[in-house]
Amino acid sequence: MNIALKIIIGFIALLHTYILYFEMFAWTTKGKKVFSSFPKDLFEPTKAMAANQGLYNGFLAAGLIWTFFITNLEWQHNIALFFLCCVAIAGIYGALTIEKKILFVQTIPASLGIILLLL
Numbered sequence: 001m002n003i004a005l006k007i008i009i010g011f012i013a014l015l016h017t018y019i020l021y022f023e024m025f026a027w028t029t030k031g032k033k034v035f036s037s038f039p040k041d042l043f044e045p046t047k048a049m050a051a052n053q054g055l056y057n058g059f060l061a062a063g064l065i066w067t068f069f070i071t072n073l074e075w076q077h078n079i080a081l082f083f084l085c086c087v088a089i090a091g092i093y094g095a096l097t098i099e100k101k102i103l104f105v106q107t108i109p110a111s112l113g114i115i116l117l118l119l
Contacts, residue, residue, distance in 0.1 A: 008113040009064050009080060012087055015105070016061035023054030037099065060087055077117060084113045 022030040027050040028043045043050075063083035070076040091106030 002116070005080075005113060005116040006068070008109060008116065009067060009084070012084070012106075012109050012113065013061045013064040015109075016057045016064070016087070020054045020058035020061060023057065024051045025054075027051065027054075035099070060090070081114065081117055084110045084117065088114065 022034060027047050031050060032038075032040060032043055060083060063079065063086070067076050067080040067083070070079060088107050088110035091102050091108075091110060094106065095101075095103035
């Protein structure tokens with residue numbers, strides 16, 4: 001895996017670790033700043049749902065971090081491709097259903113990683 005790809009995967013993994021944090025532990029504080037278009041009165045009632053979403057983002061981060069420890073290059077490539085595709089698809093869905101900026105925050109970096117991986 002080249003250095004540019006490792007940087008992108010590391011960035012995406014850190015981003016999803018951050019998303020895990022604010023969705024699981026800071027939904028009613030940090031979440032209000034991140035999702036400013038979401039009605040303020042719904043943050044408390046949706047706290048458990050957001051924590052569940054955060055957990056899924058943690059799984060995406062864990063999968064991407066895992067790629068740094070895989071020594072078999074074919075498996076490293078396949079696992080990285082799988083998790084980058086998961087992030088890209090989640091970003092597309094989020095952009096269509098929640099906020100357009102999710103496309104730029106999640107999908108574009110993941111797509112760049114996929115392109116670098118396939119080159």
